[in-house]
Amino acid sequence: MRATVMYRAGDVRLEEVPDPQLQTGRDAIVRVVAACVCGSDLWGYRGIAPTDRPRRMGHEFVGIVESAGADVARVQVGDFVIGAFYDCDYTCEVCRSGFSSSCLELGWYDGCQAELVRVPHADGSLAVVPADRLSDELVPHLLTLSDVFGTGHHAAHVAHVGEGSQVAVVGDGAVGLSAILAAHRLGASRIVAMSRNPQRQQLAREFGATDIVEQRGAEGAAVVKELFHGIGPDAVLEAVGTAESMEQAVRSVRPGGVIGYVGVPHGGPELPLRPLFSNNTVLAGGVAPVRNYIDDLLPDVLSGAVEPGRVFDLELPLGEIAEAYRAMDERRAIKVLVRP
Amino acid sequence: MRATVMYRAGDVRLEEVPDPQLQTGRDAIVRVVAACVCGSDLWGYRGIAPTDRPRRMGHEFVGIVESAGADVARVQVGDFVIGAFYDCDYTCEVCRSGFSSSCLELGWYDGCQAELVRVPHADGSLAVVPADRLSDELVPHLLTLSDVFGTGHHAAHVAHVGEGSQVAVVGDGAVGLSAILAAHRLGASRIVAMSRNPQRQQLAREFGATDIVEQRGAEGAAVVKELFHGIGPDAVLEAVGTAESMEQAVRSVRPGGVIGYVGVPHGGPELPLRPLFSNNTVLAGGVAPVRNYIDDLLPDVLSGAVEPGRVFDLELPLGEIAEAYRAMDERRAIKVLVRP
Incomplete structure (x- = not known):
């Protein structure tokens, strides 16, 4: 064969x-x-x-x-x-x-x-x-x-996304887009997609994203927080697996919120614990x-x-x-x- | 004054x-x-x-x-x-x-x-x-x-300890002992205390610990896993804050289980993400x-x-x-x- x-x-x-x-x-x-x-x-x-x-x-x-x-x-x-x-x-x-x-x-x-x-x-x-x-x-x-759809669903599921949840999604690849669809299916009321690609932004919206944020890094996190009363969303779904994408998630989520991560950790397997500790961020996820x-x-x-x-x-x-x-x-x- | x-x-x-x-x-x-x-x-x-x-x-x-x-x-x-x-x-x-x-x-x-x-x-x-x-x-x-009691309670609470939970506690200081008491109060049916100190072991038992494990490191984790069908407890409460204690927790918890950590991160602020990802370990906790x-x-x-x-x-x-x-x-x- x-x-x-x-x-x-x-x-x-x-x-x-x-x-x-x-x-x-x-x-x-x-x-x-x-x-x-x-x-x-x-x-x-x-x-x-x-x-x-x-x-x-x-x-x-x-x-x-x-x-x-x-x-x-x-x-x-x-x-x-x-x-x-x-x-x-x-x-x-x-x-x-x-x-x-x-x-x-x-x-x-x-x-x-x-x-x-x-x-x-x-x-x-x-x-x-x-x-x-x-x-x-x-x-x-x-x-x-x-x-991919099961993996996107995992990110949303472990982050307790449900009716009325406030969500941001880091990553506009197939898994990130799947996470948007999964969050929408589970009842999230607001879903911010972080993407710079017009075609992916379009599919993100069709999958249920309510907002698009093009900025990245500290600026992107600030924009995301601002969309949620300056405090941040309940859940950030991380679907990339780099140190940068994880940092984006850590910076964006509200105190006591959850990062549902499904990006295979790569290029930055070590996670700084201090910001998670200070913010009571829950880190959940893994191999879906x-x-x-x-x-x-x-x-x-x-x-x-x-x-x-x-x-x-x-x-x-x-x-x-x-x-x-x-x-x-x-x-x-x-x-x-x-x-x- | x-x-x-x-x-x-x-x-x-x-x-x-x-x-x-x-x-x-x-x-x-x-x-x-x-x-x-x-x-x-x-x-x-x-x-x-x-x-x-x-x-x-x-x-x-x-x-x-x-x-x-x-x-x-x-x-x-x-x-x-x-x-x-x-x-x-x-x-x-x-x-x-x-x-x-x-x-x-x-x-x-x-x-x-x-x-x-x-x-x-x-x-x-x-x-x-x-x-x-x-x-x-x-x-x-x-x-x-x-x-300390609120902090021990936080570890148990974020780890969803409730009726019938299977728990291990890393750390036999005041916070670790408080976490044992909190887990017992919340209804945990089995609570393993990791301690080598006879006086602290005694208080741990009086607070509700059902088992004591004196071993540490890979050996300690293996003993803890063995006590829970070879798979590990639902929750590990981490109350020290060192790289070693966190590694102990990561090694001990069951797939999909939760580490409730309240030890102020110290001497090892970087967390290896790979084992958490492979095991779908949820990391929850922070400043109580x-x-x-x-x-x-x-x-x-x-x-x-x-x-x-x-x-x-x-x-x-x-x-x-x-x-x-x-x-x-x-x-x-x-x-x-x-x-x-």
Whole structure:
């Protein structure tokens, strides 16, 4: 089959590799219908994270179950499934407590920017979409449940966003935009999007943002605070993962407010504790347990109540995966969907 | 009057200084009945925090209102009052939202290890104790509402400790012990105290600890996790403020659990974000809004349902303030109460 391999910064190739095989009774092989490039894939592509040896890429996918091991009970061959971006058993105490992204048997796929992907805990990691509700138009929206919409929802959920919440969102990438949509879905009454990009500002507004702030740094924080009685919003959703974006969040949130952070920490893994302590800022977030969220979010996707797949503004065949990375890297696209 | 002045590390003196005077209509002068030495006072005493110039010491007190400005309405001359360890108006939006320790008019006293102290926002910072409920035996317990018991309560409160919670407490100083008592009061079913000191272990048990762990570091964290199904407790209350104690908390808490931290960050203000992100650890806490908690905690102190003043294991006259610091510094005392 064909699969995506990153060799080094800026060097992503589609290559012929052996088809994955069932290895245990709990495995399934899924034929990928759609996958995508993640903002976190760009850390390696940009050389910010090292790529010591060639590695297979991709962790977000929807597809059709091609074969399944003898112990797979819930998922059937032929099912259309959404894969959480990590592999989990979804039965252990940690999964049941809501944190499947810290599953006691947590694992990662070999890469699903490919034609086929092996899923070690098929009954855990895969959510089945009812066949009678499927349509091709839904594919992009369903694909976001694999990562970005669930991750945006996580930021809002851990920050206790609900009816009437006052929110600011740092980051206008696919996750930041998803966080806006999630906050809107949860009832936030005011949502400030921090963005300088007209196209992303537009989608932010369509997803529910009530205000746009273009300034950054201390100036941006001051503008955000001013929009909320000079005190700041209840919640800041951080969806970038740099020291700068986290500092933006820390400076903006009100005393006793919550930062819901889902940007993979990068380029600034150390967090100054003093300003958090002085301000009683709650820091919540981490690797989003998207598998736990699918049951909650899927109905609204199937009904069309939310259209999170609008973050995909470019679709390419898998054969053009290198261009998909380039388009994301150069910020020509918010998020790229690829179809094998 | 006599007041405590820190000149440099290890050099604390009781000196004659001018009596404080009313400066605005909102001021009151309080005659101190009891004050105490705080763990945070030791940072300067030990030279870990610099003392660039002589400074007046003390921020926890109970006393009797001696005089009040023309605009003071709620507090009366002759009232027995508990002073929050900071000065707040208790009317601004931030105070009303529960975070008076970030009051928009936040200030600090000149030092109450003294005979008299001026309180700039008397109607805000001072809580009146009903005269008919007062007794001399209650003084130590009431004094803890000025800081340590409220601070321990804050750690438990922000960590959502409630009925059936599983808790570990890092730190066996007065705040850590207060956090144990607060967690017990809130209904925690299991409370692990991390302590090596037999006397403190004993008080921890009497305050509600169900288990004692003497190990520290990675070993201590492993033992704590083992006590909670190998996964860790719902909440870890951190009451020290060093990099080591925070690391202890980070290593011990379950995925998705909360660290309620109230130790003033010191010696390790930078927090590694990666382990928090991987584990979905919520970090909550900061400068405890003790003024907000007094209404909730005072009835249980007046009724004797809790006896937080048992953290005072040494009482000295103000004249022996230098010995009070020494006893705390050498860990001969958990916490020292001084009476002018």
